[in-house]
Amino acid sequence: MKRCSWRRAAAISTVVLTPMGVATAAVAPSGSAGIGDPYYPNYGNGGYDVDHYSINVEYDRTKNTVKGKTWVFATTKQSLGRFNLDLALRAKLVTVNGRPAKFTQSEHELVVTPSRALKKGESMAVEVTYGGNPSTTKVKGFTPWVTTPDGAAALGEPESAAWWYPSNDHPRDKATYDIAITVPKGVEALSNGTLQSNKVSGPWQTWRWQVSQPMAPYLAFFVTGQFTITKGTSQGIPWLNAVTTVKSPQQRYAAADLARTPEIVAWEAKQFGPYPFETMGGVAPNAPLGFALENQTRPVYSNVFWADGPSEGVIVHEQAHQWFGDSVSVHNWKDIWLNEGFATYATWLWSEKQGEGSRQDLLESYYLTPPDEDFWSTTIGDPGAGNEFDAAVYDRGAMTLAALRNRVGEAKMSKILKTWTRQKADGNARIADFIALAERISGQQLDSFFTAWLYTPQRPAATKANGFPATFAKRASTARTQRVAMPASRAQLDADHKQMIAQERQRVVG
Known part of the structure; x- marks a missing residue:
């Protein structure tokens, strides 16, 4: 530019x-x-x-x-x-x-x-x-x-x-x-x-x-x-949070979770590379917005996320967008997997860190969703106008990355993510760019892998080529196809963008 x-x-x-x-x-x-x-x-x-x-x-x-x-x-x-x-x-x-x-x-x-x-x-x-x-x-x-x-x-x-x-x-x-x-x-x-x-x-x-x-x-x-504003500096990066002054359990939970932003960002920096911006923080207004949004440097969170208690998972998700979506932005809106799949994958890493469920647990759990459900009918690499924020883009998007990690190994997966955020910082990218980078760093031909995960509207086969260990492939063939309960920190994210989805579909159709 x-x-x-x-x-x-x-x-x-x-x-x-x-x-x-x-x-x-x-x-x-x-x-x-x-x-x-x-x-x-x-x-x-x-x-x-x-x-x-x-x-x-x-x-x-x-x-x-x-x-x-x-x-x-x-x-x-x-x-x-x-x-x-x-x-x-x-x-x-x-x-x-x-x-x-x-x-x-x-x-x-x-x-x-x-x-x-x-x-x-x-x-x-x-x-x-x-x-x-x-x-x-x-x-x-x-x-x-x-x-x-x-x-x-x-x-x-x-x-x-x-x-x-x-x-x-x-x-x-x-x-x-x-x-x-x-x-x-x-x-x-x-x-x-x-x-x-x-x-x-x-x-x-x-x-x-x-x-x-x-x-x-x-x-x-x-x-x-009306907000209570708190400020500070963490690892040389200034932060500013704002939480509604209206007293309620939601307000207290929001204030506590937003206060964890520096801790969460520091952890994410270890996963994805240095934090990309000059400041960080968050805003929690007195409003049931129905979604949280990754506004650059300072996401805005609906109070619905704290209706039932703490919800640090939504902080993890929106702060991960600072790398995936804000610093590295989509070239076209059909590339939305690069935003939502990656931010959801961050919550899976956080779940693993918290001992709630590993990436592999979540990959296998979601895979047991019955193959005839709508969850598998979206082409997440090109979901269509008005479908950018379907649950499949988020959850199957994270599944794709968990499977990629199995396919290329932990060290190369870490290198892929950190190279991506460094090379594409402050710019735009297509899904094809990420595929090319993953192939270059892994030394593998991944066309069939990404075709199965991103561009085929059906459940991928549980094969080694698609990122599944042989032990799971055997279990998946006999397991009852019913997804088990997800970890609490991940479940809290299900409302993310819900109101936005409905509004966008209405606008696109209208």
Whole structure:
């Protein structure tokens, strides 16, 4: 990714000469309305690469409205006479390099026509002034905005950015961020990265956050409300946690589990390589969101995870995403196994560490799911739009990695995972990239293995080639096909993304 100097581009007119020698304005092409993701053709946009976002939003809880002014600093990848941004809230004013631009808007597409065409490789600073009520702003009946008893939450996957800032909303276009959130005095406003300042001006208070490493747009978030904030440093990495001030057993369990974040991250660093970001932490609002989300540097957790007691497994899962999903992001949404399968595998490693059940126990237990169940009908390497968060992507995804470990051995599996997170850090990857790396490091031909596990909608044969020991293959042929109870730390993750799945399916179908 190119780095932007964030200077306003100089206005340079582009002309061509006709055969008659008359100078006429060149007609520059338009950037595409989508980045080219086969699942979501209109997600993201073509023609430019974003370098940095400077987001300024004001949230009025009494009206449930957002007013914003965001600068998008980008570099063109082609000459551009027109380009798109993703924004669902209503745009009021757009400028490009300081000059007013024409714009139209439909659903989440903001189409911008600058006052002059932009050259390939040119820097552009796009300023968008906008506002609205995110709760009532819906695209195909969908909004990711959540109003909580004491504030609001702007987060979701695979999309949420358009309901609070304009962006090139696809993981393929990462950027750095400055985020300023203004709320009534006495209200906390949490976001990604490091807290730069927290200043009061009259009845308002502005919280400024900074993300210095590339981040996908959907991973940016803000949550407002009443929180107890705790801070510290662990192994040289600062951390910040925020837990709702509303007293309840859930709140106490959440606070205790979030306090374990530095311990869990340190353990995961031994499994996957150095922690990839400049800070860490988590947010537990007073809200039954129905899911947890791996927002970069600071995941957000629904209080439903602590309905029945401690739930450190969800911390393990979302923090593992800092490596798998946040630092190494999908190239297209069909590559979602690289996120969810790997984060679930981390919980299996944690289960083994805690003595609740080993990777092999879990692999064999899930394998006994009856072969005619829907669990086996999803092609987890290409699950289809709206199916990215099916349970099979998570659990069969982890099974694939446990079986791979059996196939290549513990030492090579560890090398594969750590090499992956190092080589692909701050970037994007396809499943094919991981397969190639696994083959290179293991020295084995793994096409048939990954075809069986990722691209065949049926239960793989319990063979040595598919990562099963011979002893299990014999037992599996006579065992009763009924999955046994999973360890508690894994069971707690079943609600992860449930509400998001339902919303996404409704939006895709609608």
